[in-house]
Amino acid sequence: MTTHTALIVDDEPDIRDLLEITLTRMGIKALTAADLGSARKLLGEHTFHLCLTDMNLPDGNGIELVQWIQQHSPTTPVAVITAYGNMETAIESLKAGAFDFVSKPVELPRLRDLVSSALKLSLAKPEQETPEDEPGLLLGNSLQIKKLRKQTRKLARSQAPVFISGESGSGKELVARMIHLQGPRRDGPFIAVNCGAIPSELMESEFFGHKKGSFTGAVESKDGLFRSANGGTLFLDEVADLPLAMQVKLLRAIQEKAVRPVGDTKEVPVDIRLLSATHKNLPELVQEGSFRQDLFYRINVIELAVPPLRERPDDIALLANHILGRIAREYECDPATLTPDAIDRLQGYDFPGNVRELENILERAFTLCDSDQIGPQDLHLGNGAQSPTTASGIITQGQGADGNSIPVPEGEIDLEGYLESIERQAIEKALEATRWNKTAAAKRLGISFRALRYRLKKLGME
Template identity: 75%
Template sequence: MTKLTALIVDDEPDIRDLLEITLSRMGLNTVTAGTLAEGIAGMQKHTPNVCLTDMNLPDGKGIELVQWIQQHAPNTPVAVITAYGSMDTAIESLKAGAFDFVSKPVELPRLRELVNTALKLAQNPEPAQEDNSDHGLLLGNSAQIHTLRNQARKLARSQAPVFIQGESGSGKELVARTIHQQGPRCDGPFIAVNCGAIPSELMESEFFGHKKGSFTGAVDNKAGLFQSARGGTLFLDEIADLPLPMQVKLLRAIQEKAVRPVGDSHEVPVDIRVLSATHKDLPGLVQNGLFRQDLFYRINVIEIRVPPLRERSGDIALLARHILQRIAREYECTPIALSDAAIDYLKGYHFPGNVRELENILERAFTLCDSDVIDSSDLQLGSSSSHIDPSWLAPTGEVMATEDIKLSEQGLDLEGYLEGIERKAIEQALEATRWNKTAAAKKLGISFRALRYKLKKLGLD
């Protein structure tokens, strides 16, 4: 089997020797250069599979070599070696197209992780154009979604932090998953976390883990989200909701590529890629002092925008068909279609909730529609087409008895109360019909499809 080749560009002989020994022990052929000109010549002569370059060279900057490789050999991953603490330089190199960076003094475990990840890219070169036969997670044929898929494919080949901007429900997590799945970390975990859903007092433990006995309730050691994502991708959704004290700790963890569990005196190195997203105006929050500028600068190395659904209404029919097929599979029902009038109705709707709202509309229509075709009238929001005749319920009227509706000191759990009514009504209908679902649906005044959906939802199936 032909050995892979690495090009090492550094003007310090000791550094070159260290890198050459390390990569040789990894089974790579190595070629070395001491200047920018020699590095370009080495690229032209040896066509290496991976390149490591120092940022400061006698006749130029390593970033110039990064730009040359981007133009002439874009399938060759290039990593930049920066001085300790030179985060601005590292970010500049990532924006120029560097695959990743490593700081001096070079930590050999970190270097080996970086090279192994780069070699996965080298052995899976970027396709020349988008493969239209498989849209993956990002469905659609609009120009906007084509652009988004191409951007995601290119960003998958980098380790640069990506900031995903988009409205709620537009598919930011799908973009993050696409970047993960198409990159060299696809075999590792994808950990998604909603930053706004974690109580502030638990954030440090959730992100970084904790040691047993470090606080009340810490009965065991716990690996945090950073450690759980090791070798893969950590997606920080709604990052704008992080409180300022946590932003400081997150910035350090991202920059140092290490975390310190609560109650531990040692840092734990973590090899992860960080992607983040929010629907809020993050630059505006920075200006108002609600989000740290240095953290924003660190996570926003590359920005990608997810278009709202109203800007790509031509994709609605394709998305709707896909959603309806998924719903039918989940609830083990026969798939149903949308009428042309229903599709036109959806195309004219503003969709403030984007794709997530489309899913909710179609799931409701799927359960309430009596035919095999959803028409525009079935898409009306806020209407109810379910009428239950209470005459067959328990003779005492126990389900709907007003004495059951009592407010506790904490108030009424309306959602739980209504779910209890629904569960009781369905159970009684099934018992009255000897679990004949078709007859039970008729007695309840709903479609068989709606009954199947409710049985799944309530765990009665």
């Protein structure tokens, strides 16, 4: 049985005794030190799986010890004990490389959770960690993407809030998922939410949950996103879209590590790792007053920038082949490949929509191309304007499969559903007219056989 060893650094004997008793009851051997000098001496003589240090020490402070351990024993997680409410100090310790922090007076359940998470990191076997050349979810061989993978591995070892910046479609959620999967919370939930997609009147209930009967329509209790992510990671995408009133409540939940469900009188403790992202310029929004400065500092302890696709053109061929392979498997079609000219065309394109735009371009090309070779003409990049077709190329603007005009309904409509119903009708008519001969139906519709198979699968008409 592995014996875990922890170092406790605090100049108050009562605190040292309390921490030592708590860790001993968890089956952890604890050594103690009253100052920085003694701590460094013990660190040189023993191997520790965890270090707990007070911020204020007779011969220095906890941040100095965090920095020393980062330099001499970077695999040892360090947690800093801070004064109650002193978030500036806590954030400073996280930026210095601390794994996490706990405030005085120390709450033992919170301490036990912290220790358990730290030990998962410290005892991780080398094969569990992502090797230097293993792409994982972040595909690419460019220097930018290799640097990004290295940064995610390092940040996964911390509990510090990370703000992920980058353009729309650049892969910010993938980066967040990589941080989660490589950290001690990998076995916990990963909850991703687009803050801009939640109606403002439902935000508090969505984030913090509610009690049954707390408002009209609350027919049953709901946990909310924070409690659903307990023990794992909560990723707030497009965090800049949060209204100011919700920003205040979010800040309190982050600082107190607790939420109060709508209609409840008690706060519920939560243990989450917070990651956030936006494609907007958050410092600019802070200057304008539309985003709270205190919340910005709290979520932006560490910033991680995701490079746009146009800055790593050498990765486009690898990404394109991966995407085409996935599309072929998903729709059970023969795979397609890009010609060298098509790859050159993609590498010279600006990609304002980044990887998401690359996926859309390839999906359209895959369905419209008649052969297994996608050439530059199949990409339909042009000079920006696209023909008014759906992704399948079946329905053209204002015209049905039989050549008759498509009636445009009045009032509010579900455009996606409306177009899908028209497409479904066109395919059904073509199949009926050709006695369900798919090759003939595809020809009648003016599309490739692969495009028809793709649409049948997507519309659930197989």
